[in-house]
Amino acid sequence: MYPTLSKNKARFIRQLALKKHRLAEASFVLEGKKGMEALLASDYAIKCVVGTPSFFLKNQNIVATFPNTIEVFEASKELLSGLGALVHNHEVLAVAALPKPTAPHLPLMGITLALDGIQDPGNLGTIIRIADWYGIRTILCAQTTVDLYNPKVLQASMGSFLKVNLHYLDLPSYFQNAKLPIVGAMVEGKPVHDFVFPDHGILVIGNESHGIQPAIQAVVTDTVSIPRYGTANSLNAAIATAVLCDHWKMALR
Structure with missing residues (x-):
């Protein structure tokens, strides 16, 4: 045929x-x-x-x-x-x-995700799917973040990459002019249950092994953490993203 x-x-x-x-x-x-x-x-x-x-x-x-x-x-x-x-x-x-790269559409409204060097394709794909689930339409990615069009990223996103806009850029430089609250997900941050989320802002998720780079830590306006009640050393980056997005969305209701 x-x-x-x-x-x-x-x-x-x-x-x-x-x-x-x-x-x-x-x-x-x-x-x-x-x-x-x-x-x-x-x-x-x-x-x-x-x-x-x-x-x-x-x-x-x-x-x-x-x-x-x-x-x-x-x-x-x-x-x-x-x-x-x-x-x-x-x-x-x-x-x-491949589409031509575009700049983030301004102004950024509601929740915007920023990924500082996410390396695992499965994590990025799952985070894209989580963003789609929570109605988040913009993800800012450090240049060190795994490529969106990696086959395993696309597989894990389950088609959500078509509904969420990803932009790869120099995050520290972008944040200096963002004019928005920048919330870093960090172990030493305020417990998520006590955190007062803003109406609009950027949630930064760090690298799986090294967390958020110092250049970005220097410009975050607040930090948030997920309390640990057991003995696990850490949370998967995608799971942490889902927990924080859920709390932020709940706060906006």
Whole structure:
């Protein structure tokens, strides 16, 4: 029905697992049927779709909605599973164009998240999903934060990356002109149950191992912590984000 994926095209798609190739080609890969459908409904420009023959047979109604600009290729399950990062590929993947970086839309309203060097792709993807759950539309990321278009980030976000705007920038410089309360999540901060959250502000979540960098600690206007009642050494960054976002949202009701 469709042309078979060539070796050169397969190599091109595999290379997009690495950030340097994603940037060089201005492209990224999103795996799975749900991801592809979400991309189709978004403003992202899809370059090509690769699927198994059985996928195309079972989903002709979806394929019929493809714009003429999308290249479509067939590949075996074995080849397709080797192109992506997921353990269980769902018979299809899409290659889309990276959007051009944009500056945060001002003024920042409500809760804005800031991530200072989050390294684990699963954590970033989960934090994006948490932001979407709590209606947070802007996340500011230090340049040391893992790339949004890392396949594992996209997988963990469960499509929420399409609804939350991420901006990579120099956080210390940005914060100096933010004109908003900047709340740092820190072990020595005020207990979250006693903390008075502002109507609008930025919540800073630090690196999994090193916390918030000194340059940002110097400009935070307040600090908050989650009390420990047991013996665990630390909380996962995504879990801490969820707890703090929940308390902040409760305070705004």
